[in-house]
Amino acid sequence: MADTVVIALGNPLLSDEGIGAYLLEQLKERYEHDDFELHDMGTAGLSVVHVIAHKQKAVIIDCAFMNQKAGTIRRFTKEQVRSLKLLHGLSLHEGDLLSTIALSESLGECPESIVLFGIEPASIAAGGGLSAALLCNVDKYLGLIAAELHLKPKQSSAYLSKKNHPGDYA
């Protein structure tokens, strides 16, 4: 079982909300990743608590509202940010990644290292693909994430495969 887990969050049907899932697919496509667990968790944020349990390291990629310029990627740990989400607990359908991490800590299952890559969206409109502001930075995003994980590029990965065009839903 891998010690490091890479998690993508977000909804690929909502424009830049799908950046996590897209980058995860590109990582699989372009880099050797046999030593890692990779999970597209979509919008099931609460289930992150199970996927990170007892791992040494978790890397989480998500579209994030950070008050930055669209397309900006920030690497941060939970100690470096404060959540602006106000949760009233009216529904399981609201959530906050930092609370989920706090639950994992309370359970004594949390990885020693959790690294978050947040990418500021230009649009989260329904039905759109990734915006130009993000698409033109994909190589940069992948480079940063691959460096974090010490991933080696695959020999034959110098192109994007057709099946992984932004806006695909799988």
Added chain:
Amino acid sequence: MAKINIDVHHVTRVEGHGNIRVRANDGTIEEVQWQVPEAPRFFEAMVRGRSFEDIQTIVSRICGICSVTHSLAATKAVEEALGVEISEQTDILRILMHYGEQLESHSLHVGYLVAPDLLGQKSVVPLAASHPDVVKTIIKIHRLSNEWMELIGGRMTHPVTIKPGGFSKLPKEKELRDLKNRLTDIIGDLHILADVVLSLVDKLPDFKRDTEYIALKQPELYTFYHGNIASTDTPKVVDIHQFESVANEYVTPHSTAKWTKWHRESYAVGALARFNINGDLLLPEAKKTAGKFGLSKGTCNPYMNNVAQVVECVQVVEHSLELLDKLLSKGIVPEIPKVEPKAGEGVGCVEAPRGILFHRYAFNGKGECIRANICIPTNQNHANIQKDFEAIVPQILDQGQDQIRLLLEMLVRAYDPCISCSTHYLDVEFV
């Protein structure tokens, strides 16, 4: 009597809000509203023009908690439209994964939303510190349900193996035997969870409002997956293909979400609705659990939806053990689904954890979707939440603003509305 001024804004992950609003002055109620936005109907537009093969994948993204349910409702509709027959093996495997999602959603709901209320905590995070054994039990159940769905669906959420006609990948018999062992083991944990809720059940408000309940009904089975539409108001059962005549969606001034009504101004769907319609068909362990709580058909306290969820957790595990025995006695047979496009229309109806869910699609001769209609349980509950609000607020008006707010929040939580599950899990500032 003091002035009451309550505004609870449900900050969802997308632009929508589900708000509680109460205004009262000197004992006179001026305003009581459950304000909700339209649920994400854009999925209906998004599937138009797409191949029948893509529908399941797209609608599985409607919700991170009910993704299996949406996938199954859509796949049933697609198969009917294209005249596809499925094997008994496929049917059982789909019911099994559907049960996994019921267990996941109910355990999350009871554990993450309701238990903190009953144990006096703001959320599950402080609850993990104050009541670690309770939270560990909940996590164990939730974790099993996630792995259960992953085994059959290929992913914990947003399943990828469901295809029109069958599955793209089947679980191995050994994996199903392991699942059976784990489900046998989890029954003990479900009884622990039930006992925790039972010890606190007196904290659920004693509020009753005569209500119409609607759920799927099937002879001889407490059903979540097959059957037709039943109501507590009539012995007549309606074919699922006529679901629009049951839901009767309409627009109301203070909500952008459509409301629904059948025989009355509102109706309720969900665990308590299923229990009120099918409760006499529970399997022995689930029946015993319902008996512990004194839960009986005809219960019309919406807060008891939480108790019905606990009972259903036992029911789905108990029935899954029977289904796994049936599957394993015959062995898993390799199947390769093959479906040809053709024109047609179909309806798929299943019980989501939150209540009855309808999908309807029409396809042209190339198998492209030309029309879609999705009627989700949360929309069907909105009018009922409003009617509950109108009935309970006069009864609790003397309890003070904070207690009124808490009781109304708990009422909404009892329904666990799926308002929007769509966007960013992170909204942060750097410190």
